[in-house]
Amino acid sequence: MSTIDTRLIDGKQHAAALTARVSAEVAQLDREQGQVPGLAVVLVGTDAASEVYVRNKTRQTSSVGMRSFAHTLPADTSEAELLALVARLNADPDVHGILVQLPLPPSIDSTLVLDAIDPAKDVDGLGQVNVGRVTLGHPALVPCTPLGCLLLLEAELGSLSGLHAVVVGRSNLVGRPMSQLLLNADCTVTTAHIHTVDTAAHARRADILVVATGRPGLVRGDWIKPGATVIDVGITRIPTGSGKTKLVGDVVFEEALGVAGRITPVPGGVGPMTIACLLSNTLHAARRQWAGRNTGRAA
């Protein structure tokens, strides 16, 4: 049996190109209008992974010439205190994007906080208004990870119209918005999840297979239709046996090689696109706010 020469989708390269475009636009806006987009990132508590994410976001925000506002609050911050901060940021004309790093401490209702963010500044796209707009196919600020996946797919495949996309996972952060974006891009979309009977059979029919379950090694080589495009959103650190660790996706990468037409590696696939899309969303949100319009637009 002949195998396919699987093409790796270089997320770093796509992300660098998007970031460079954002950076150039920010410089032009600053030069021509004297205006600079600002992104506020709010971290509650001292979760180590969250601290790394927030540090990366604030560093990259500054590196494209935007203003970065980091707000680090103690783990015992009350819901009311956090809501008061969100209200201040909503009212702050220097802040065009607001990102509240998840997860929040269990004493705080995440939904309440996400919905309190002004939809025009909701650059993570997780509040109910932007989610509704995406579902209705209206202009919206779109969650960064699924937006990054969509941009990779469109860059690699061009029009997605008529392709059958199977999304494994239905989280509010990735799976659900991913399914909506693919439907808006005129794919036929199947959403599979923990209750799905024979996920492998569904996966095998996919022209585009997006996997976002956080279960390392879930998707085997024989789950993939020969030539399909595979987007592996999972990223889990596992021990390698010698006291070291490595990052792996939800797809058994070695088995996918020779079967998939294209695949995102882990790391270096979807991951880098997420922050690039956050910067792009912030730029667009700022443009909309300066134009006096109250809705965002996807990258």
Place this chain on the structure above:
Amino acid sequence: MSTIDTRLIDGKQHAAALTARVSAEVAQLDREQGQVPGLAVVLVGTDAASEVYVRNKTRQTSSVGMRSFAHTLPADTSEAELLALVARLNADPDVHGILVQLPLPPSIDSTLVLDAIDPAKDVDGLGQVNVGRVTLGHPALVPCTPLGCLLLLEAELGSLSGLHAVVVGRSNLVGRPMSQLLLNADCTVTTAHIHTVDTAAHARRADILVVATGRPGLVRGDWIKPGATVIDVGITRIPTGSGKTKLVGDVVFEEALGVAGRITPVPGGVGPMTIACLLSNTLHAARRQWAGRNTGRAA
């Protein structure tokens, strides 16, 4: 080949049962608390079909003991005038549900009007906030037609968990919210539409096939998996040749008999559930508003 004894899903009967429950609850609320839910229906222009719908809605609203407020505006009503009426209804404590009959005249931005309705009173569930809540799997006021379909399915099949549902059509009124509700009910969900390649092949894999395209006769008998449950949302009036007309669905009903396990007839299937769900949504919206909560709940 043996054929299946296809069971007809009696929408009239299910709708009558739901309407009776709403009526009993309204009477109890009136008796015990002296409070009566109120539904405002707004019609712009003189579209004949819309006039029939609005008359049916107001009549049934009254018949379950709720207050009905009909607002009929001329076809040349401006967007600003309609928005002003919506604002008055939002502020009116006697009005717990607001329904703006679609389609609106082309001079009026429907999205703007639907989003202007207080989400707590948006009993049609078409505004961005309720759409977002449904997509996120949060409590919401759910569009009446897909809600009616879901209630029929749950009444007929019990738990839908793990079943493969194929929804043909992706309108904001039916297809998209239907896919979301089935996903929330733990179905594996495929959404097919005008750009889908080989819709028949997708349909043939469905345990639950929901068709909402408005294309009479689209779904043939050989599109249906033997034993599947078919929900036919389409309703189109066609000439019969002798100067008369009849109502037909999107499914060739005669061909589905003997193949489908269960099917909704047209008329008498999904149709009657829509108004029953509107009444149920209005009752729930009223309860939530009296309780001082600002979110609705599905029937």
